[in-house]
Amino acid sequence: MKILFVCGGNNLLGVSPVVKAQGESLIKAGVNLEYFVIKGKGFAGYASAILKLRKQLKKNRVDLIHAHYGLCGWVAYLAKPIKIPLILSYMGSDIASRTLLAKINRAMQKRADHVIVKAINLGNLLKRKKGVSLIPNGVDLERFVPQSQEAAQKKLGLSAECKIVLFLADPKDKNKNFKLLEKASKLIQNPNILLLAPYPLASLQIPLYLNAADLLVIASLSEGSPNVIKEAMACNCPIVATPVGDTRELIGDTAGCFIADYTPEDMALKIKRNLDFGKRTTGRARIMKLGLDSDSIAKNIIALYEEHIKK
Numbered sequence: 342m343k344i345l346f347v348c349g350g351n352n353l354l355g356v357s358p359v360v361k362a363q364g365e366s367l368i369k370a371g372v373n374l375e376y377f378v379i380k381g382k383g384f385a386g387y388a389s390a391i392l393k394l395r396k397q398l399k400k401n402r403v404d405l406i407h408a409h410y411g412l413c414g415w416v417a418y419l420a421k422p423i424k425i426p427l428i429l430s431y432m433g434s435d436i437a438s439r440t441l442l443a444k445i446n447r448a449m450q451k452r453a454d455h456v457i458v459k460a461i462n463l464g465n466l467l468k469r470k471k472g473v474s475l476i477p478n479g480v481d482l483e484r485f486v487p488q489s490q491e492a493a494q495k496k497l498g499l500s501a502e503c504k505i506v507l508f509l510a511d512p513k514d515k516n517k518n519f520k521l522l523e524k525a526s527k528l529i530q531n532p533n534i535l536l537l538a539p540y541p542l543a544s545l546q547i548p549l550y551l552n553a554a555d556l557l558v559i560a561s562l563s564e565g566s567p568n569v570i571k572e573a574m575a576c577n578c579p580i581v582a583t584p585v586g587d588t589r590e591l592i593g594d595t596a597g598c599f600i601a602d603y604t605p606e607d608m609a610l611k612i613k614r615n616l617d618f619g620k621r622t623t624g625r626a627r628i629m630k631l632g633l634d635s636d637s638i639a640k641n642i643i644a645l646y647e648e649h650i651k652k
Contacts, residue, residue, distance in 0.1 A: 342650055343373045347394065347408040347417045350378035351386075358544040359432070359478050359568050360409045363642075366479060366635035370643060375403070379413060387412050394420035404650050407642075408453075411435040411446025418452045426649040429453035433565020433586060434516065436466050454649055457642075459566035460587035474645060477566045477587070479638030480628060485548050485575035487625060493553035503535040504616055507554035507578075509547065509569050510561070511540045518560040518583070518603075525608035531616075551576040556615045560608070561585045571633055574598070574624025581611045591631070597622035 344367070348360045356378055368374050377397060379390040394416060406421055407428045408414040414429040421427060435446040450456050450469045457476050458464045464473055494501055506526065510517035519538065526536055539550060547569075551557065557573045559582035566587045573580050579597040582588045592598040597618045601611040628634065 342405065342646055343375070343403045344646060345375050345377055345398075345403040345406045347377045347406055347413045348379070349410060349413060350380050351382050357409070357432075358547075361544070362481060362568075362635065363478060363638070366481065366639040367642065370636070370639045372639075372643060372646075375401075379416060387416055390416045391420045398422065398425070405646050407646075411449045412442075414449040414453060415445075418449065426454040426652065427452070428455045428457060428645065428649065430457040431459070431463055431467075431565070433459055433463055434563065436463060437563040437565065454652075455645060457645075461590075462586060463565050474641075476638060476641050476645075477633060478568045478571070479633055479635035480568065480571040480575050481635045482575055482625075482628070485551070485572045487577045487621065488548070488552040490552055490555075490621075493549050496549060497553050499535070499537075499553055502533065504531065504533050505535050505537055505554045505556075506612065507550055507557045508536065508538040508560075509540070509542065509550070509557065510538075510559075512538045516562050518562050521560040521583075521603065521605060521608055522558050524605035525612060528605055528609040529613060534616075547572060548576060551578045554578055556581055556612065558608075558612070559583060559585065559588065562603075564588070566591070571628055574622070574628050577621040577624050579615050579618060579622055580624070581608065581615050583608075591627075591633075592624075593627055595622055595624050595627050598624065 346364055348356055350356050364374055377394055381389055405426045406417045408417040409430045410432050417427055436443050450467050456473045459477050491501060508522055512519035526534055551573050556579040559567060564586035570588055570591050581599045581601055583603060584600050589600055599611040599615055601608040
């Protein structure tokens, strides 16, 4: 089978690391996969991509298109021949708000042959109930592996005397809510805490930072199924996170992983408890139990592709 990923490429890292990771897992499983990357911001940028994709599809036939994010779904739908099936993955940020853009993205659900959501809360936002699958993003357990914390800190030039609180999102992104972490850290008043926000970060470096950190903090206001939670758990990195997306379900009862509310006081309390915990977690075993490794997820997606190609 020949599959075309239609996705955006406007952020600092190009194609989203989450989309790229899923593509790599499918290629590893034997899928012939290509990318159509949309560059150019705003509606004008996406509109100009329609004609480019239409031309590409005339020259290069594919069996199925898999679009990631609502606007990419619109580009694929308006560009493709009718006979090519279209699967749309909603990623979370594209439909989880009340903005006009989110409404436009949600409207795409009626045009796709099948819709994938990353978490139950995203499925609840859709009017469509048939032809919808819950398939979270998987995590590459060969890349996200527990390592020696001391060795990881040495590689990054970090002091072992500091308590490293890691924030892996863009601090300038209001949805990622970095200000909550800053306010909480001031309440803790621990001079040994080092807030580390190394954005943008090459995806190959993420496992090293997760193994070097004493804990990862997620403070987001909205998400689908945050992959960084799964990646941290795969590295047995302790976590403090707001109850966003399916975070609570992912963490479960894993010791060393805490859910904090959106007040600086509670965030500070959970960070203190985490630092008092003072050891690595059993998050990797939890990820394996939930079947969230990238190989298992790839098999589920391939089965969906085969079903729609046969139709």
